[in-house]
Amino acid sequence: MRVTFTDIKPEIGSLVHVDKAHLLDDEVIEQVRQALETRGVLVFPQIDVSDEEQLAFTDRLGTRTNFTKKAPGSDVSAADVYKITLDKKINTEPDYVLGTFFWHIDGLLMDIPLPKATVLSARRLSDEGGSTEFANLYAAYEHLSDQEKRELEGLRVIHTIEAAVRPVFGSTPPGRAERYREMAPPMEHPLVWTHADGRKSLLLGTHADGVVGQASPHGRSLLWRLNQWAAQPAFTYKHDWQVGDLVIWDNEGLMHRVVPYTDEGRVMHRTSIGGTMKPGHPATEAAMAKMLEPVY
Ligand SMILES: [Fe+2]
Numbered sequence: 366m367r368v369t370f371t372d373i374k375p376e377i378g379s380l381v382h383v384d385k386a387h388l389l390d391d392e393v394i395e396q397v398r399q400a401l402e403t404r405g406v407l408v409f410p411q412i413d414v415s416d417e418e419q420l421a422f423t424d425r426l427g428t429r430t431n432f433t434k435k436a437p438g439s440d441v442s443a444a445d446v447y448k449i450t451l452d453k454k455i456n457t458e459p460d461y462v463l464g465t466f467f468w469h470i471d472g473l474l475m476d477i478p479l480p481k482a483t484v485l486s487a488r489r490l491s492d493e494g495g496s497t498e499f500a501n502l503y504a505a506y507e508h509l510s511d512q513e514k515r516e517l518e519g520l521r522v523i524h525t526i527e528a529a530v531r532p533v534f535g536s537t538p539p540g541r542a543e544r545y546r547e548m549a550p551p552m553e554h555p556l557v558w559t560h561a562d563g564r565k566s567l568l569l570g571t572h573a574d575g576v577v578g579q580a581s582p583h584g585r586s587l588l589w590r591l592n593q594w595a596a597q598p599a600f601t602y603k604h605d606w607q608v609g610d611l612v613i614w615d616n617e618g619l620m621h622r623v624v625p626y627t628d629e630g631r632v633m634h635r636t637s638i639g640g641t642m643k644p645g646h647p648a649t650e651a652a653m654a655k656m657l658e659p660v661y
Contacts, residue, residue, distance in 0.1 A: 368393045370400050370407075376504040377619075378602040379404040385412055394425045397613070401426075401482060406499045406602055406614045413609035414486055416446045416634060423484050423636040426613075430480055430639030432472045449485075449633040451626075463533045467571035468500065468592060468620045471637065474526055474549035474572055476647055481640035483621075484613045487606040491628030498596075498603045502566040503618045505595035506557060517567075520556040521577040522588065523648045523656055528574035553577060553652055554645030556591075561642060566618045568644060569595055575656035577648075584656060595620070617642070 367390060368383040379400055387393055400407055414422065423429050423445075431445040451459050472480040485497070509517070526549040527537055537545060554568045556576070569592050576584030603624070604612055614621065617640060 368396055370396070370404070372404070373406075373408070373602055374599075376600050377404065377499060377501040378406045378408065381407050381409050383409065383412075385414070385418070388412070388414075388418070388422055389425050398426060401613060401615050405501045405503070405619050406604070406612060408604060409611040409613075411607055411609040412611050414611055419484060419486055419611070419634060419636055420445065422611075423638055426484075427481055427638035430477075430637045432475055432477060432480060432637060445636060447635045447637075449635055450629070450631060452629045452632065455632070460530060460533055464529050464571075465623050466625045467529070467532050468596065468622045469529065469570040469572060470568065470620050471616050473554065473568065473570065474524055474529065474552055476550060476552065476643075478640040478643050480616045480637045482613055482638040483616050484611065484636045484638070486611040486634050487608055488634055489630050489632045490606055490608055491626035491631035493628070494624045494626030495628070495631050496603050496605045496624040497612070497621060498601055498624065499614055499619050499621045500595045501600045501619055502569060502595055503564060504600045505569075505591070506565050506567050508600075509594075514557075517557050517591075521553050521645075521652070522556045522568065522573050522584075523551055523553050523575045523577060523652060524568075524570070524572040525551045525574040526572065529570075529572040532571060551648040551653060552645055553648040558644045560617065564618075567591060567595060570620045577652045578655055581656060616640075 367387045368381060371380045373379060381397065383393055397407065420429070429445055448455050449462055449465070450456050451462055456462060471483050526545045530537055556567060557565055558568050559565050569588065573588045575581055576587060
């Protein structure tokens with residue numbers, strides 16, 4: 366057996382043990398692809414990949430994408446490897462990293478096919494904090510009651526970068542709003558997303574800012590409840606990193622966040638596998654206006 370998988374929790378996560386020399390073998394890649402669909406998060410303990418090995422693994426699993434090419438931390442010397450760190454020598458704008466303390470789906474705020482999977486390897490750890498949490502949004506949908514499923518079917522959600530950075534700044538700092546909008550326009554996505562294979566998951570996260578056709582307090586209240594529901598222990602896995610760990614997760618069906626840390630020494634290397642499906646489209650002005658309409 367070239368590769369073995371051990372479930373971490375019933376609804377999410379597997380440990381993967383494989384000799385690094387066989388990581389790119391056809392048989393291993395096929396089993397990893399399948400496990401990613403069913404288990405959501407795969408942990409390769411202390412496999413110690415270099416950037417070149419991580420990129421080769423990423424390329425074998427799908428088509429490499431880089432949705433943060435322009436974000437600080439992108440390194441021209443290691444194309445498509447994004448360094449997630451608070452080290453100001455590497456990352457001059459830490460707000461992007463501070464935003465990762467809150468639940469999110471990578472790339473959902475961009476008008477691109479949703480990145481299929483994210484690959485992350487631990488290079489240097491923080492003394493405190495820095496674990497990564499994952500929530501299975503297939504399971505969160507599946508375990509709703511039939512009535513709740515009926516109520517949510519057809520609802521559309523507006524995701525904004527303002528909502529994503531609200532917990533970081535309170536409100537968007539002057540001068541950044543325009544650049545943020547350019548980078549990430551408000552997007553409208555289905556709340557319940559039916560994937561190509563027919564499975565359904567919720568599209569949630571801190572960036573979920575309102576429900577189309579509902580005033581803010583009503584829509585946001587629903588979204589907050591669902592975020593809390595999806596983040597319950599049964600649907601989540603928290604990964605406490607060791608240097609050299611590599612984790613890959615199904616970005617189409619999970620949301621994730623990092624436990625806060627302040628240590629500028631922590632460095633994670635991220636690569637991304639592109640997807641083929643766009644769940645939504647940029648939000649219309651009319652949908653935005655309705656969401657922001659005051660209610661008394
Ligand atoms: Fe992320």
